[in-house]
Amino acid sequence: MNKTADYVIIGGGVIGCSIAYNLAKKGAKNILLIEKKYLTSGATGRCGAGVRMQFGTETNCLLAKNSIEIFEHLGEELDYQDSIEFKQGGYLLLAYTEKMVEQFHKNLGVQHKLGIPSRWVTPEEAKEIVPHLNTQGLLGATFCGKDGHCNPFKTTDAYAKAAQRLGVEILTYTEVTRLLAREGKITGVETSRGVIETPTVILCAGSYSRDLAATIGIELPLTPERHQILVTEPVEMMQGPMVMSFYHGLYCQQVPHGSFVMGLGDPNEPQEYNQNGSWQFLHEMAAKATFILPPLAKLRVVRQWAGLYDLTPDRQQILGSMPDFEGVHLAAGFSGHGFMIAPMTGKLMAEHILGEETSLPISMFDFTRFARGELFVEPSVV
Amino acid sequence: MCEAKNKDLIMMCRCEDITLDEVRDYINQGITDLEQLKRLLRIGMGPCQGRTCTPLVVNELAKATGRPVKEIPLTVFRQPTTPVKLGVLAGGIDYE
Numbered sequence: 001m002n003k004t005a006d007y008v009i010i011g012g013g014v015i016g017c018s019i020a021y022n023l024a025k026k027g028a029k030n031i032l033l034i035e036k037k038y039l040t041s042g043a044t045g046r047c048g049a050g051v052r053m054q055f056g057t058e059t060n061c062l063l064a065k066n067s068i069e070i071f072e073h074l075g076e077e078l079d080y081q082d083s084i085e086f087k088q089g090g091y092l093l094l095a096y097t098e099k100m101v102e103q104f105h106k107n108l109g110v111q112h113k114l115g116i117p118s119r120w121v122t123p124e125e126a127k128e129i130v131p132h133l134n135t136q137g138l139l140g141a142t143f144c145g146k147d148g149h150c151n152p153f154k155t156t157d158a159y160a161k162a163a164q165r166l167g168v169e170i171l172t173y174t175e176v177t178r179l180l181a182r183e184g185k186i187t188g189v190e191t192s193r194g195v196i197e198t199p200t201v202i203l204c205a206g207s208y209s210r211d212l213a214a215t216i217g218i219e220l221p222l223t224p225e226r227h228q229i230l231v232t233e234p235v236e237m238m239q240g241p242m243v244m245s246f247y248h249g250l251y252c253q254q255v256p257h258g259s260f261v262m263g264l265g266d267p268n269e270p271q272e273y274n275q276n277g278s279w280q281f282l283h284e285m286a287a288k289a290t291f292i293l294p295p296l297a298k299l300r301v302v303r304q305w306a307g308l309y310d311l312t313p314d315r316q317q318i319l320g321s322m323p324d325f326e327g328v329h330l331a332a333g334f335s336g337h338g339f340m341i342a343p344m345t346g347k348l349m350a351e352h353i354l355g356e357e358t359s360l361p362i363s364m365f366d367f368t369r370f371a372r373g374e375l376f377v378e379p380s381v382v
Numbered sequence: 383m384c385e386a387k388n389k390d391l392i393m394m395c396r397c398e399d400i401t402l403d404e405v406r407d408y409i410n411q412g413i414t415d416l417e418q419l420k421r422l423l424r425i426g427m428g429p430c431q432g433r434t435c436t437p438l439v440v441n442e443l444a445k446a447t448g449r450p451v452k453e454i455p456l457t458v459f460r461q462p463t464t465p466v467k468l469g470v471l472a473g474g475i476d477y478e
């Protein structure tokens with residue numbers, strides 16, 4: 001296979017597919033998306049599928065709020081014949097320490113300035129929102145009813161199909177093995193099925209973006225970190241919101257299908273490419289979930305799995321272009337919250353790649369912030 | 383046989399209530415990768431983890447693509463192999 005493309009997007013997760021659609025919608029032609037396995041085989045198909053506006057930094061709040069507004073009409077926008085299973089049952093973020101109470105109030109301040117309808121709730125009010133919540137030790141919580149869930153497989157499928165209708169070509173089971181450059185300019189990519197010549201590469205391969213960037217001598221501060229998760233059998237609807245505790249590193253939501261999806265962050269997790277599930281996780285997850293939400297003890301776990309976060313030093317994504325190379329754009333490092341901001345990220349990246357003014361500022365997400373030491377840590381992540 | 387009249391009533395996946403018609407519909411749309419069928423239809427994602435439906439879907443895929451059954455890659459089996467209550471995993475004895 002020897003061919004050419006105007007744009008090569010590397011990675012068939014929700015980010016790559018959203019960028020592909022948005023580029024094509026803006027009229028860009030000859031776009032090729034390359035995925036080493038199948039669409040959603042990376043973090044996207046392994047994620048907790050939660051979407052929320054309740055963040056701690058203004059930029060993430062804005063990305064998330066705009067994305068949720070897009071999710072609200074995404075099925076129609078993409079003319080999807082199936083359902084993306086978007087649900088707005090809210091997110092209840094639990095506070096167990098004075099420090100968290102203080103941080104959450106700060107976050108509410110940021111959120112309210114941007115018109116995000118979040119609010120502080122007492123333990124009693126939290127129990128009205130989630131009647132089976134154990135409020136032992138709980139100091140309060142924040143709640144935003146616009147937050148919720150969306151199905152990552154269907155969302156990615158919807159973007160991919162809409163992109164294909166606009167002429168995007170998607171190559172699955174094809175691995176990019178190397179980026180090709182000459183005199184500071186991208187000239188193409190080498191794949192497991194041959195060379196593809198292109199002046200523009202968009203790297204959205206999760207943590208593997210680091211390995212690909214390294215092939216042209218660029219060092220990206222991305223580290224893979226395993227995160228584990230499980231799903232229960234489906235039951236009658238009993239829990240509206242995602243319940244999330246940064247104290248326990250836990251999140252748990254009942255999805256429209258009826259099953260509960262829950263996961264944990266492990267502060268001792270080594271940073272490596274490991275996607276195997278562990279027995280310890282099942283025990284710890286079960287203990288914590290049944291403490292916070294006792295009736296869940298009756299539910300059967302049907303499946304556990306793991307996926308990789310692509311962490312950056314400040315747990316904020318990298319969006320923009322490589323400074324010393326012509327034709328290399330990057331959207332990676334989502335640090336565990338890339339699904340929910342994919343709609344807006346795709347739109348902003350398409351604008352940026354085409355040299356337009358972006359609808360929201362993205363310069364603070366630039367790769368060069370690490371060299372400048374201008375990190376801005378997102379406080380509200382598991 | 384009942385196939386001609388009641389095609390839509392032939393169950394492929396008992397856990398997730400997925401019929402032969404639905405599977406064929408996806409295959410006809412060009413989705414001939416078992417990994418994709420699993421994720422878009424939830425086939426094989428129920429409590430039995432595909433013990434019943436996976437061989438049936440693989441047969442359908444073989445028929446539609448003309449590939450021999452043994453050349454169709456299977457999806458990964460995920461732990462636990464049989465459903466276990468969270469209460470039991472948490473160490474409780476009341477839920478066994």
Ligand SMILES: Cc1cc2nc3c(=O)[nH]c(=O)nc-3n(C[C@H](O)[C@H](O)[C@H](O)COP(=O)(O)OP(=O)(O)OC[C@H]3O[C@@H](n4cnc5c(N)ncnc54)[C@H](O)[C@@H]3O)c2cc1C
Nearest residue numbers: 011013015036042043044047048050176206307338339340
């Ligand atoms: C357990 C877990 C829970 C999460 N929960 C949430 C949540 O509730 N909400 C939320 O918003 N986010 C969540 N996330 C984060 C979210 O999944 C990711 O941020 C998001 O999916 C990133 O999408 P992506 O397209 O950038 O990456 P990916 O989905 O990883 O896509 C990258 C793709 O690139 C492909 N690829 C890699 N190397 C190559 C190569 N050399 N050639 C070709 N293709 C290649 C991979 O196969 C992969 O499909 C969670 C993540 C995990 C692991």
